[in-house]
Amino acid sequence: MPATPSWPPKSAPRLFVAEELHAGAAVRIEGNPAHYLARVMRAGPGDVVILCDDVTGEWAARVSDVGKRDVMLEVAERLRAREAVPDLWLCPALLKKDRYDLILEKATELGASRIQPVLTRRCVADKLNMDRARTITTEAAEQCARTALPQIAEPLKLDAVLANWPETRALFFADENGGEPAAHSFAQHQGPAGILTGPEGGFDEAERAAIRAHPAARPITLGPRILRGETAAIAALAAWMATAGDW
Known part of the structure; x- marks a missing residue:
């Protein structure tokens, strides 16, 4: 039969x-x-x-x-x-359009609950087409059988992101100057979290100092190599999902 x-x-x-x-x-x-x-x-x-x-x-x-x-x-x-999504915000600095499109797509596939675009002094781009961004994340969710769409926030300047950061949410700062190994730091934390990654030219010294001075900040390193902005965002999110998320 x-x-x-x-x-x-x-x-x-x-x-x-x-x-x-x-x-x-x-x-x-x-x-x-x-x-x-x-x-x-x-x-x-x-x-x-x-x-x-x-x-x-x-x-x-x-x-x-x-x-x-x-x-x-x-x-x-x-x-x-509707699936339960880990409470993880990805906060990548704006990049050139095609590279940021990749972040939006992969952040959706990997399970970020919220994407907060960040404007820094060295950002090449200063705008994000929100309709296009929502289309990219929706199509990515359809492709990977996700039942919950990530929230996409309007881009904010770094100082506004830091000023409004919730006290109870850890802020993992991917600092090219070094920090605690990412996987180890992720594994030590329980609860809401966010990951902040930089633009093509990296954070300047004033921005780096402001981030490190924030009480929720936890500087991390993503390894011995300097990563592109899109690579850093995707790698950090993957590492978080593997150690503290829903993998």
Whole structure:
């Protein structure tokens, strides 16, 4: 006898939607996501689509109709509740667009709960397209089967980040001048945390002094080599997840 097909199919496309989902809900997909379902994935009536709403979790839905500009779905059942995400903020200084895109994508895949872009004196970039950033993180979450989107904050100057940093949240500072080995420092801490990484040119001495003077700061080293800004952010987050996160 042929094997019973898995439910839902592993090949089913995944999408995040804005509305809160429930069994029996009718969901209209428009714009680029509709084009993706109808033209790229060639979804037709009866096909399964996995939906996430960043509130209740992950749901299986069936295509009920495919129009010229939209796709109608009917939600069938919940597959998973919204995942519990480790309370880790990634605070990378702004970089050139393509390099920062990589940070946004990989931070989502690795499980950061919040991304706080930081403006420093040596930042080459001074703006972040928030719509583009949300698109990147949403697509990354769909690709890696994440059910919770990371929060993306508006960029803040370093002094504002330090002034508003919560007293109970550790601030791991990736300092190219040295500090405690990252993995060891991460393993010693329990509770909310954040990781601060620098721009292409690094932090200047005044910034470094201000960060080290902050009561929550814990200077760390990411090894004997000078890392690019995007490499430092991704490596630090991976090390934190491996020692103190949900790996």
